[in-house]
Amino acid sequence: MTDKPSIQVLAICGSLRKGSFNRMAMNAAIARAPDGMTIREGAIGDIPLYNEDVREAGEPAAVAVLKRQVLEADALLFATPEYNYGMPGVLKNAIDWVSRPPSSSPFDGKPVAMLGASAGVMATVRSQLQLRQTCLALNMLAVNRPEVLIGQAAGKFAPDGSLKDEATGKFIGLLMQALYDWTLRLRGA
Ligand SMILES: Cc1cc2nc3c(=O)[nH]c(=O)nc-3n(C[C@H](O)[C@H](O)[C@H](O)COP(=O)(O)O)c2cc1C
Numbered sequence: 001m002t003d004k005p006s007i008q009v010l011a012i013c014g015s016l017r018k019g020s021f022n023r024m025a026m027n028a029a030i031a032r033a034p035d036g037m038t039i040r041e042g043a044i045g046d047i048p049l050y051n052e053d054v055r056e057a058g059e060p061a062a063v064a065v066l067k068r069q070v071l072e073a074d075a076l077l078f079a080t081p082e083y084n085y086g087m088p089g090v091l092k093n094a095i096d097w098v099s100r101p102p103s104s105s106p107f108d109g110k111p112v113a114m115l116g117a118s119a120g121v122m123a124t125v126r127s128q129l130q131l132r133q134t135c136l137a138l139n140m141l142a143v144n145r146p147e148v149l150i151g152q153a154a155g156k157f158a159p160d161g162s163l164k165d166e167a168t169g170k171f172i173g174l175l176m177q178a179l180y181d182w183t184l185r186l187r188g189a
Contacts (some may be wrong), residue, residue, distance in 0.1 A: 004035050004036030005066045005184055005187075006036050006037075007038070007184070009179070009184060011030065011042065011078075011079065012076065012077075012078050012091070012094070013026050013079045013089065014079060014091030016045050019112070021118075021150070022081050022117050022158045023161075024162075026041070027161065028077070028162075028163040029176055036180065037176065040069070042065075042070070043065075044062075044066065044093075046060075046061075047063055047066065047090075047094050048062075052100075053095075055100060066097070066098055070098055073110070074111045074183050074187075075110065076113075077111055077112075078091070078112065079115055080115075080116045080131055081116060082120070082122070082124040082126055082127035085127070085130075086126065086130045087127045092134070095134060099138050107138040107139065107140050108138065111143070111179065111183040112135055112140045112179075113142070113175050113179035113182075114143075114148075116150065117150035121152060125147075136176050145178065146171050146175055146178065150165075
């Protein structure tokens with residue numbers, strides 16, 4: 001039992017592939033969640049390409065589920081790869097779906113933390129900046145520090161998917177604590 005206030009976090013991974021380093025990083029974040037924080041994963045793999053006509057005809061089931069999960073969550077955690085200097089289309093597409101219509105966007109005012117893993121040395125810095133820009137557009141309130149940038153990811157994870165780089169683990173732990181503190185601060189606790 002913990003007497004700390006409880007916070008429910010929805011984690012969304014921007015990679016759909018089985019061996020995703022970002023999913024590994026997300027799992028490392030889940031493992032380092034502070035007392036009082038519980039995390040569940042939101043799925044984006046079944047979300048179709050955004051089409052306003054489709055939305056007007058009736059929200060696809062996968063979108064409705066994700067929207068409800070975002071609404072119910074106290075905070076969000078994004079794990080984003082970097083594709084051609086930006087966030088992957090599948091992640092942006094999912095965010096676009098959930099954001100509509102703007103009058104009932106569940107993103108409004110939502111505390112957010114992000115991290116990212118990439119093959120390159122730039123370590124998702126560009127995709128995270130792009131994601132931060134999207135947070136601005138949707139009035140999501142992103143934790144600024146620490147920035148968790150996991151470059152040359154293949155060397156940071158063991159074959160079983162566990163994080164083997166302790167310095168990275170420490171930053172991830174600090175990020176999760178910062179998300180917890182930020183969420184309570186915005187709640188006025
Ligand atoms: C279409 C595409 C574009 C990519 N562009 C970048 C890039 O701009 N910067 C980078 O560091 N890595 C880039 N990569 C390599 C990714 O960092 C690498 O595939 C990484 O493993 C993706 O994340 P995941 O392991 O979670 O799937 C790209 C990969 C793909 C498939």
